[in-house]
Amino acid sequence: MSPTRTAQLMDGTGPARRLLEETARRAEEFTRRTGTEPCLATVLVGEDPASVTYVRMKRARCAKVGIRSRHLGLPATTTTAELVDALTALSRDPQVHGILLQHPAGPHIDERAAFEAIAPEKDVDGVTMRSFAAMGFALPGFVSCTPGGIVRLLDEYHVELAGKHAVVIGRSAILGRPTGMLLLARDATVTYCHSRTADLSAHVREADVVVAAVGVPRLVRGEDVKPGAVVIDAGYHAGNVGDVDFDAARTRARLITPVPGGVGPMTIAVLLAQTVDAARQQLDA
Numbered sequence: 001m002s003p004t005r006t007a008q009l010m011d012g013t014g015p016a017r018r019l020l021e022e023t024a025r026r027a028e029e030f031t032r033r034t035g036t037e038p039c040l041a042t043v044l045v046g047e048d049p050a051s052v053t054y055v056r057m058k059r060a061r062c063a064k065v066g067i068r069s070r071h072l073g074l075p076a077t078t079t080t081a082e083l084v085d086a087l088t089a090l091s092r093d094p095q096v097h098g099i100l101l102q103h104p105a106g107p108h109i110d111e112r113a114a115f116e117a118i119a120p121e122k123d124v125d126g127v128t129m130r131s132f133a134a135m136g137f138a139l140p141g142f143v144s145c146t147p148g149g150i151v152r153l154l155d156e157y158h159v160e161l162a163g164k165h166a167v168v169i170g171r172s173a174i175l176g177r178p179t180g181m182l183l184l185a186r187d188a189t190v191t192y193c194h195s196r197t198a199d200l201s202a203h204v205r206e207a208d209v210v211v212a213a214v215g216v217p218r219l220v221r222g223e224d225v226k227p228g229a230v231v232i233d234a235g236y237h238a239g240n241v242g243d244v245d246f247d248a249a250r251t252r253a254r255l256i257t258p259v260p261g262g263v264g265p266m267t268i269a270v271l272l273a274q275t276v277d278a279a280r281q282q283l284d285a
């Protein structure tokens with residue numbers, strides 16, 4: 001009988017801290033050069049408690065690294081047209097360098113129309129069609145933050161992607177879909193799974209790299225993880241549970257992200273790094 005394996009944890013807090021430190025240095029340099037801090041506008045529709053917390057965390061991080069944040073809280077009754085107007089105004093405001101519309105904006109909002117009102121040069125959350133095209137064509141541009149954080153984390157742990165089979169579970173516009181695009185750009189062979197996938201386990205069993213981006217607690221069964229695979233869990237549920245059955249997966253994987261402390265911290269770090277990128281690009285334009 002082979003001894004039980006215990007996967008190495010892919011800690012996201014250390015890499016995120018280093019990226020934030022580098023971002024703080026670049027923000028300070030920008031402020032010294034221009035006399036004005038890089039500025040991120042955050043836009044929240046309604047008062048969903050999780051969204052309120054996420055926006056508060058993002059703004060607190062901004063303050064720590066020397067990025068000014070400007071918050072626009074809109075009532076839950078805001079229409080798509082009103083939201084588009086607000087985002088268009090921020091897009092035209094020269095004092096604002098990056099714009100984040102917190103997702104989800106609400107069931108009555110046409111989120112695609114809202115995202116497209118964000119000027120592409122201020123799309124630091126990587127949600128516009130132009131950013132998607134850049135990710136799809138493997139061209140420079142703003143990446144979606146959580147997918148960008150996932151690829152950075154894989155790089156931190158020197159995970160070879162070229163020629164590897166990556167199985168991405170989930171195809172949302174903010175997470176699963178762009179993650180697959182970034183992995184494809186790194187020469188992985190990518191399979192997308194979603195709610196209509198016939199046999200999820202069969203796909204997971206073939207994966208060298210599994211990315212769980214589903215929103216269903218412990219959907220990915222440990223027994224399906226290929227021995228030696230790399231497992232990235234983007235899910236987060238109450239009780240520190242992810243989309244992967246961590247305890248079982250850990251006995252088979254080579255590397256696995258903890259929940260929390262894996263993917264989560266990378267997301268905000270990428271957002272702030274891209275805000276400074278945007279400020280610098282607008283200055284140099």
Ligand code: NAP
Pocket residue numbers: 146169170171172173174175176193194195196197200213214215216219234235236237243263264267
């Ligand atoms: P979402 O918009 O609800 O998308 C979920 C995706 O999972 C959809 O593509 C859906 O398929 C698929 N899916 C649902 N049930 C499935 C099943 N039984 N088998 C296979 N696929 C299934 O969610 P999201 O916004 O992408 O978020 C996913 C998870 O990531 C959540 O837990 C969220 O909290 C977390 N998240 C974390 C971060 C972070 O920074 N760490 C950021 C964003 C999200 P269909 O397309 O067919 O409906």
